[in-house]
Amino acid sequence: xxxxxxIQMDTPRLFEVATGRPIDAFNRYAGYKTKEVGHAxxxxxxxxxxxxxxxxxxxxxxxxxxxxxxxxxxVAQKTINLYWEFLTKGVNSTDFIVRRAAKAxxxxxxxxxxxxxxxxxxxxxxxxxxxxxxxxxxxxxxxxKSDAFANVMSLPQTxxxxxxKAEIDNIxxxxxxxxxxxxxxxxxxxxxxxxxxxxxxxxSRNFPTEHVLTLLNGIEDPECRCAAAMIAAGGLRHSEVWxxxxxxxxxx
Numbered sequence: 001x002x003x004x005x006x007i008q009m010d011t012p013r014l015f016e017v018a019t020g021r022p023i024d025a026f027n028r029y030a031g032y033k034t035k036e037v038g039h040a041x042x043x044x045x046x047x048x049x050x051x052x053x054x055x056x057x058x059x060x061x062x063x064x065x066x067x068x069x070x071x072x073x074x075v076a077q078k079t080i081n082l083y084w085e086f087l088t089k090g091v092n093s094t095d096f097i098v099r100r101a102a103k104a105x106x107x108x109x110x111x112x113x114x115x116x117x118x119x120x121x122x123x124x125x126x127x128x129x130x131x132x133x134x135x136x137x138x139x140x141x142x143x144x145k146s147d148a149f150a151n152v153m154s155l156p157q158t159x160x161x162x163x164x165k166a167e168i169d170n171i172x173x174x175x176x177x178x179x180x181x182x183x184x185x186x187x188x189x190x191x192x193x194x195x196x197x198x199x200x201x202x203x204s205r206n207f208p209t210e211h212v213l214t215l216l217n218g219i220e221d222p223e224c225r226c227a228a229a230m231i232a233a234g235g236l237r238h239s240e241v242w243x244x245x246x247x248x249x250x251x252x
Contacts, residue, residue, distance in 0.1 A: 001017075001054065001055065001058040001105070002017070002058060002061075002062065002104065002105055003016065003017055003018070003057075003058050003061035003062060003067065004016060004017060004023065004054060004057050004058050004061065005017050006050075006051065006054040008047070008051075010034070011030055011031050011034050011035065012030045012034070012047065012050040012051075012054075013026075013027055013030065014026040014027060014030070014054050014057060016061075016067070018067075023057060025129060026050075026053060026054065026057060026125075028129075028132070029050070029053065029125050029128055029129060030046075030050045032128065032132070033046040033049060033050065033124075033128070034046045034047070034050075043239075045239070048117075048121060049120070049121035049124050049125065050121070051121070052117075052118045052119075052120070052121025052122055052125075053121055053122055053124075053125040055118070056083065056121075056122045056125070058105060059083060059086060059101060059105065060079075060080070062101045062104055062105055063079050063097055063101050064079070065079050065080060077155075077156060077157075079097060080155075080157065080193060081157070081193060081194060082095060082097065082098050083119070083122065083193050084115060084119060084193065084194060084195045084196055085098050086098045086101060086102060086107065087107075087109070087110055087114075087115040087118055087119070088109055088110065088111070088112055088115045088196065089102075089109055090102035090107045090108060090109040091103050091107075091109075092109060112195075112196050112197070112198045112199075113198050115195065115196075116195055116198050119192070119193060119195050122192075122193060123157075123190070123191075123192030123193055126155060126157055126158050126191075126192060126193070127158050127190060127191065127192065130155060130158040156191075157191055157192055157193050157194075158191045158192070159191045160188040160189065160190060160191050161188065161189045161190075161191055162187060162188055162189075163186065163187060163188065163189050167189075168186050168187065171186045172186070212232050215228065215232070216228055216229055216232070227241045227242065230244075
């Protein structure tokens with residue numbers, strides 16, 4: 001990276017190359033992600049998100065969103081929203097800002113499926129930072145009766161987006177529900193920098209159910225066998241299974 005230096009350690013840290021100063025926004029996020037909520041993800045996810053966010057900071061410094069004179073809000077928003085094009089088109093983009101930034105940073109375009117992963121980390125950083133800022137404003141208001149943060153503007157990208165009817169119908173058609181589900185349960189999607197469409201894979205990923213018992217019987221460790229059974233029966237992710245605690249059990 002050109003403008004920032006990422007130190008990969010137990011808790012990642014990011015510094016400005018020009019001044020050597022720590023970038024507090026990133027460092028607070030990295031500490032929160034790896035220490036406070038890291039257990040809710042796979043072991044590598046917080047570090048992947050931090051790496052994606054560090055590259056986004058490099059883009060922001062190169063395009064002038066950060067590190068120089070404050071940009072007009074509308075220009076900054078437009079530049080941030082071009083990040084997907086920066087990832088997927090780079091020097092082949094029709095936008096001058098994107099082409100110049102990609103050339104300066106030596107950015108090679110990636111396929112949309114990879115760009116989506118990078119963007120997920122950036123959007124998580126933006127949403128988490130906005131959430132922490134809102135929490136701080138509420139705490140100050142409660143403790144000091146002060147509205148010191150009342151004029152702090154939220155990034156439009158962090159606001160929840162209302163899903164289209166087609167999106168909601170697709171979720172309902174592919175989601176198992178129990179009991180009465182509110183009609184607006186899936187009406188909103190988390191906000192973030194807009195991305196492009198990713199073609200879904202036509203390769204079937206379904207595990208043949210007739211081999212599940214053979215799989216389970218081949219696992220000797222009882223704890224691992226229990227985890228595999230929950231993954232097979234409940235469709236849980238690996239990280240979700242290992243995040244379950246006995247205290248989560250509820251009496252029928």
